[in-house]
């Protein structure tokens with residue numbers, strides 16, 4: 001179970017009746033009566049009627065907090081294990097390489113928060129002040145907020161149902177004192193779940209610039225990306241582009257190139273064409289990426305000559321271009 005170490009309060013769950021099924025989104029949620037979990041629930045008619053919920057009081061507070069955040073970018077993946085959080089971290093470091101810009105990373109992968117480890121700040125804790133929760137800073141212009149900072153240790157599991165996750169996301173969005181940001185990167189869990197719906201509903205009024213989708217080349221990963229693109233279209237989020245990660249491996253000794261994850265159906269590039277979303281690029285496997293993540297250092301800074309660094313920087317330039325248009 002999650003225990004909070006710092007003075008930061010754990011959010012209360014929205015109301016969940018005792019007769020509600022396990023994945024009840026909460027009777028005050030926008031999804032009350034409409035979520036998949038509501039099918040067959042004895043309370044569905046009353047929840048669907050809307051009488052159980054008023055306007056969410058968090059939304060105007062989120063809007064006020066986000067007024068000083070210029071670009072809000074979601075990082076999504078259909079599957080786990082495709083390198084989404086590592087990509088988010090590299091993107092954060094790359095944005096923060098410009099000393100005149102300010103970047104924040106919000107890790108809402110509540111059940112698997114890996115951003116603090118990848119950024120080398122896993123032992124830090126969150127503190128609160130009169131102006132809100134203070135992000136943990138990797139460097140002066142790169143701040144991070146993650147539930148990972150609130151866990152007593154990396155092996156502690158977070159076992160929260162949807163409403164409690166929604167409550168934490170609302171608090172992250174309205175209570176974190178980011179100051180003025182050029183970029184806020186939101187690292188989400190794999191798939192399309194409670195966390196995604198919460199982020200979208202809380203940020204809709206503030207405006208989301210778009211989503212970057214991460215995949216690996218094999219068909220089993222691409223299937224989930226199609227669903228992710230469909231999700232973005234349904235909730236009205238622009239797809240900034242698709243990144244193919246772990247795209248081939250060049251042996252550092254013999255220089256032979258191998259396809260670890262075979263693009264049997266054309267990989268990310270073909271999928272992007274088929275789904276009419278921008279293809280941002282392919283990042284080759286480099287074992288030093290995983291090592292950098294384990295040690296919490298910037299791969300881009302440590303290995304500037306790697307083909308993966310060249311690919312990352314090219315992709316990041318394309319994302320910046322997308323944000324300007």
Ligand code: SF4
Nearest residue numbers: 024032038041044047
């Ligand atoms: S209808 Fe849905 S929101 Fe309402 S109590 Fe049942 S599961 Fe929860």
